[in-house]
Amino acid sequence: MGQYYVIASLDQKEFIDPRAFGSGVKLMEFGMDGSSVMTGLAVLLASSNGQGGGDLHLPTDSEWDDIPGRWTGQRIVVAGDYDEQEGSPGKGVYQRCGSENPIEALANTLEPTGMFTDISYRVLGCLLEDGHFRDNFVQVESENKMWSDYLKKVRREAWEKARPNDDVPDSLV
Numbered sequence: 001m002g003q004y005y006v007i008a009s010l011d012q013k014e015f016i017d018p019r020a021f022g023s024g025v026k027l028m029e030f031g032m033d034g035s036s037v038m039t040g041l042a043v044l045l046a047s048s049n050g051q052g053g054g055d056l057h058l059p060t061d062s063e064w065d066d067i068p069g070r071w072t073g074q075r076i077v078v079a080g081d082y083d084e085q086e087g088s089p090g091k092g093v094y095q096r097c098g099s100e101n102p103i104e105a106l107a108n109t110l111e112p113t114g115m116f117t118d119i120s121y122r123v124l125g126c127l128l129e130d131g132h133f134r135d136n137f138v139q140v141e142s143e144n145k146m147w148s149d150y151l152k153k154v155r156r157e158a159w160e161k162a163r164p165n166d167d168v169p170d171s172l173v
Contacts (some may be wrong), residue, residue, distance in 0.1 A: 022119030064126035
């Protein structure tokens with residue numbers, strides 16, 4: 001079956017889940033896909049985004065202004081669900097990045113419970129501001145129709161969560 005991963009900021013107590021970006025959840029699956037969750041990580045770590053060509057340029061007063069550079073200088077770990085090794089910075093992190101139920105989320109805001117907050121769809125929403133990223137994200141052509149249909153479904157659901165006020169592109173319908 002293999003080990004599943006999330007990418008987490010130990011300092012912010014936040015994480016991004018490769019599944020939200022349409023990536024695989026195993027290290028080499030998302031590490032080699034060339035976009036998606038790794039692009040999200042790069043934007044979160046960018047200390048000087050928006051100052052040059054090739055940067056992620058957001059519209060003035062964008063609702064995603066808080067994403068680029070959000071994790072700059074933070075302790076980041078790619079945490080696997082098998083990580084139980086004593087002394088490992090990722091020990092137990094994956095389990096604290098599970099889906100929160102509403103009561104646990106409320107309790108965590110009142111007094112930290114150790115759970116991490118999922119910011120995957122906020123990061124994806126930010127990335128979808130970029131035309132090049134958006135064009136690649138909505139492109140789901142494959143010779144395998146079953147794979148194309150599956151990818152359309154996954155990306156359509158991700159789009160709806162990341163951009164609930166925007167129409168879903170025709171290529172994902």
